[in-house]
Amino acid sequence: MRYLNDSEIQNLEIKANSIRESIIEMLIEAGSGHTAGPLGMADIFTLLYFEVLRHNPKDPLWVDRDRLVLSNGHICPVMYAAMAHVGYFPVEELLTLRKFGSRLQGHPHRELLPGLETSSGPLGSGLSQAIGMALAERMENPYSSKYFYCIVGDGELQEGQIWEAALLAGKEQLHNLIVIVDRNGIQIDGYTKDVMPMEPLVEKFESFNFDVQEVDGHNIRSVNDAIGKAQAVYGQPSVIIAHTIPAKGVDVFERDFRWHGNPPGKGPEDRVPKDKQGEVALQRLHSLAGAIIPSDRS
Amino acid sequence: MPQHINPNIFNDTVERVPNRNGFGEGLKAAGEVEKNVVALCSDLTESTKVSDFATAFPERYFEMGICEQSMASVASGMAAMGKIPFIASYAMFSPGRNWEQIRTTIAYNGANVKIIGAHAGVSVGPDGATHQAIEDIALMRTIPRMVVIAPCDSNEAKKATMAAATYDGPVYIRLAREKTPVVTTSGSPFTIGKAEIYLERNKDHAKKIGIIASGTILHGAMTAAHALNEQGIGVSVMNLATIKPLDTEAILAFAKDHDALVTVEEHQVAGGMGSAVAEYLSEVYPTRVVRLGVHDRFGQSGTPEELVAYYGMDEKEITKTVHALVD
Numbered sequence: 001m002r003y004l005n006d007s008e009i010q011n012l013e014i015k016a017n018s019i020r021e022s023i024i025e026m027l028i029e030a031g032s033g034h035t036a037g038p039l040g041m042a043d044i045f046t047l048l049y050f051e052v053l054r055h056n057p058k059d060p061l062w063v064d065r066d067r068l069v070l071s072n073g074h075i076c077p078v079m080y081a082a083m084a085h086v087g088y089f090p091v092e093e094l095l096t097l098r099k100f101g102s103r104l105q106g107h108p109h110r111e112l113l114p115g116l117e118t119s120s121g122p123l124g125s126g127l128s129q130a131i132g133m134a135l136a137e138r139m140e141n142p143y144s145s146k147y148f149y150c151i152v153g154d155g156e157l158q159e160g161q162i163w164e165a166a167l168l169a170g171k172e173q174l175h176n177l178i179v180i181v182d183r184n185g186i187q188i189d190g191y192t193k194d195v196m197p198m199e200p201l202v203e204k205f206e207s208f209n210f211d212v213q214e215v216d217g218h219n220i221r222s223v224n225d226a227i228g229k230a231q232a233v234y235g236q237p238s239v240i241i242a243h244t245i246p247a248k249g250v251d252v253f254e255r256d257f258r259w260h261g262n263p264p265g266k267g268p269e270d271r272v273p274k275d276k277q278g279e280v281a282l283q284r285l286h287s288l289a290g291a292i293i294p295s296d297r298s
Numbered sequence: 299m300p301q302h303i304n305p306n307i308f309n310d311t312v313e314r315v316p317n318r319n320g321f322g323e324g325l326k327a328a329g330e331v332e333k334n335v336v337a338l339c340s341d342l343t344e345s346t347k348v349s350d351f352a353t354a355f356p357e358r359y360f361e362m363g364i365c366e367q368s369m370a371s372v373a374s375g376m377a378a379m380g381k382i383p384f385i386a387s388y389a390m391f392s393p394g395r396n397w398e399q400i401r402t403t404i405a406y407n408g409a410n411v412k413i414i415g416a417h418a419g420v421s422v423g424p425d426g427a428t429h430q431a432i433e434d435i436a437l438m439r440t441i442p443r444m445v446v447i448a449p450c451d452s453n454e455a456k457k458a459t460m461a462a463a464t465y466d467g468p469v470y471i472r473l474a475r476e477k478t479p480v481v482t483t484s485g486s487p488f489t490i491g492k493a494e495i496y497l498e499r500n501k502d503h504a505k506k507i508g509i510i511a512s513g514t515i516l517h518g519a520m521t522a523a524h525a526l527n528e529q530g531i532g533v534s535v536m537n538l539a540t541i542k543p544l545d546t547e548a549i550l551a552f553a554k555d556h557d558a559l560v561t562v563e564e565h566q567v568a569g570g571m572g573s574a575v576a577e578y579l580s581e582v583y584p585t586r587v588v589r590l591g592v593h594d595r596f597g598q599s600g601t602p603e604e605l606v607a608y609y610g611m612d613e614k615e616i617t618k619t620v621h622a623l624v625d
Contacts, residue, residue, distance in 0.1 A: 069375075111408050117378065119407045125371040125399050132375020132383075139336075139357070140379075161399070164368035171363075 001228025004051065004221060010292060012220050015085065016046040017289045020249045021282060022081040022094050027263035028278040030098040033106065035267065036246035036259040037153065038078035040184045043218045044242055045082040048149065052227055057087035060114035066146055067117050067133050071126020072153035072182065073107040074261075079116075080104050088115045124159025126150055127179065131169050134177045147231060150179045155187030158196045163208070169237040170209030177237040178230045179210070182217070184246040186257035201241055210239045217242030249288060250281045302486035303496055307479060307517065308524055314477040317514055318416050320452030321473055322347025324459025325384055329355050335463055338373055338385045340366050346386040346416040346473075366392045370399035370411070377409040382463055389415025389431035389472060397437050404468050405441045412462045413438075416473040418448075419513065419564030420592065420609055421602035423476065430597035435512075436569025438470040439542045445469040445490060446542040448513040448563070448571070451481045454539055457488035465490055474564075476602045478514035481537075493545035495552070497523050499532035505624040506532045508556035510549070512541055512563045512571045515611055519562050522616040531624055541571045546578055553579055558586040558623045562611055567591040588619055 004012070023038045048068060049055075055065045070079050077097060084091045089103075096102035103112040107121030117133075120126050130150035137144050156162065169177055181201070189195050198204070205212045211233045215222045223242060230238035246260070247253035258268040264277035272280050306312050329335045329351050336358045339348045343361065352359035362369040366387050373383035385392060393400050393413055404411045418431045439446045447462070447469065449455035455473060462469040469490075487494065497520055499506055507526075511519040516537055523533040536552055538545070553559060559579075561572030572589030579585045592609045606612045 067378075109406070118374070119402060122398055122402050125367075125374075125403050128368040128371030128399075129375035129378070129403055131368075132372035132377075133379050134375075135360070135372070136336075136376040136379035136381050139381075161365075161367040161371070164363075164365035165372070167363060167365065168368060168372065 001224065001231055002051070004224055009220050012046050012050060013043070013292045014289065015050060016042045017249065017285055017292065019046055019078065019081045019085055021285045022085070022091065023077045024250070024264060024278065024281045024285065026077050026081065026094045026097040028265060029095045031263060031265070032098060033077060033263050034074045034261050035253065035263055036186060037072070037075035037182060037184065039247045039249050039253070040217070040244040041075055041078050041151070041182050042249065043220055044180060044223055045078045047220050047223055049082040049086045051224065053149070057083070057115070060088060064146065067130065067148045069117050069126045069130040069133070069148070069150045070108060070120055071150055072123060072156050073120030075153070075182070076108045079108065083115055089113070123153070123156040124161035127152055127162055127165040130177060131165055131172070131174060134174045135172060137176065138174070144176065146176060148177050150177065152179060152181055154181055154183045154185065154192055154198060155195070157181065157198050157201070166205070166208040166210070173235050174237045175234045178227065179237065179239040181239060181241045182244055183241050184244045186246045186260050188260050190257050205239045210237050212239050212241065214241045214243065217244035218248055250284045252280060252284065302483050304480050304483055307481055307520060312479040314479055315452040316475060316477050317449050317452045317455040318347045318473045318475070320449065320455030321414060321459050321471065322350040324456035326350040326354050327456070328460050328463035329358065332382060332463055334380060335382045335384065336360065336376060338362050338369050338383055340364055340369050340387045340391065342387055342416070346414060348384070348386045367396040367399050370396045370413075371403040373411045374403040374407055374409040377411050382410055382412070384412045384414055386414040386416065388429060389418040389434045390429055393434055393437050393470065394431055401441050405443050408443070409468065410466055411468055413468070413470045414473065415470060417475045418472045419474055420597040420605040421474055421476045421514070421564060423602045423605065424599050426599040427596040432565050432592050432597060433569070434472060435541055435563070435565050435571060439569070439574060443467055444542065445540065446472070447490065447540050448472040449539055450511070450514060450516040450537050451478060453480060453482045453484055453486060454488055458539065461488065461490050472513065474514045476514070479517040481517050481520060488539065491540045491543045491545060493540070493548040494537045495534060496520060496537045497533070497535040499534040499556070500527040501532065503527070503530055503532035506556045507620050507623055508534045508536065508552050508559045509616065510536045510538050510552070510559060510561045510571070510575055512538050515562055515564050515606065518606070518611070518613040519616055522613045522620070526617060526620055531620060533620060538571060538575070541574055544574055544578055549575055549578060550583055553583050553585040558588070560588045560590060560616065560619050560623070562590045562616060564606070564611060565591050567593055586623070588623065590615060590619060
């Protein structure tokens, strides 16, 4: 973990906004896919790919890389966009999302795109895979400094397999495992609190022997600090519950669960008519990009 | 009798060993040869015979608790880091309960994981239908890339396990609970994907029936065929240990050499080994294929012998079926 100065934070914020623009462009072109989750996780993915992960986009299979396992595969547009912007593949390829023959499948397929650690989509299984990787690493090298990051959705925590996996992580005291929960409060059928309440989440993870932190998932400095602390924890796995705003960055889409699984052009019309959704989203992000200036930090 | 078949198989004194014991020996032997072999088990270490490996290599053995779904995906993660995981449980739970994890995180992911489904078939006996997996072959053979093996005895289970450890890709090995006759010897050939003819029909007889069997039930096919050859019907037996990939060359030649075929397996007739044989032959060489197995029913408690007889897969039923085909 590295301390980030204000100008570095600002650069990451600008980058996150570009990634959000890419996400919207990809979804408009694809005509299907998920909007709220990818936009909400753009700050965290930017921080991970541009700052936190030890990796090499020009050598995606570098053996000593950290591993990032995306368990909630449906938010892959944010992962693809971050990977393209950091140099894994050309940004233009993002527009092939969900199209026939594309390496950017609707849900990620490891074998098609170097840099993906797993294929995912069916919820609940990524955490187990990250644990398997972390265990295998510890067998080979108990002093390894590699970290195994796993992104899970909050709705995904309803899957029983997550808690099977959590039992094992606690049992094995996997200090090299860092789980980040996208706590955006929504899922397809509605607000998580209505579909199947998950609180008290902090206590749930603590009772499974995790070190637990809660952060504002849009405050890049806070998330970076939390990851730094998680890296320093020894003798137990870590979870960072990142509170995020679904569809963050496009204010007229934010906080509405109906944006979970719809692309611009097919979302709810209360705030923006369908035929304007893509254009408005890009305008909003464009104006935000201009608003991220050093004076905000003074 | 072909070479490498136990010369004692038609005697009452034939040695009986559960084929899961062969798996246990094979896993330990594979672990000795290949340091990347690891074993995961869901609270059934003794009865699945992972215990031999666990004792020999405690640092490479992981007790997962009763968490079959997570076990499959943890193994996938380990494989991504270069390990060769064997996951073991009862077939009803793995691949029964964790089928989607096996499909997505193992097969689709291209993970080099071996799935051991013990206690398959109605011969599990008194535990009853909840513990008798008779759908697992169908579940596994429809998954792309998956190799499916049902060893006929402990020797073959040992060889299949060792072969699976060196094969690069997902493999399912189906095992039984009961002590069953040892049909092969330690020298019998075993290659993944290769069928073997274990009993050649008496060529003096005009009527020619071929029996194809998978798993420990093969012994009943052997004894039935042996008696039928002496009664004037030419009956051959093929051991189709690997159900996927199907040895189509051997099956086609076998079909051409016989008037009709009988398949025998401790599985639903829908989607099992017999289905695989019939699917293939119907396209290339339409042949009468009578499938013996469970006909769209659940199992129940009883002794293995009672159940195998009741569901119509024992030596008596095989004999009756062959007679009906030639009469």
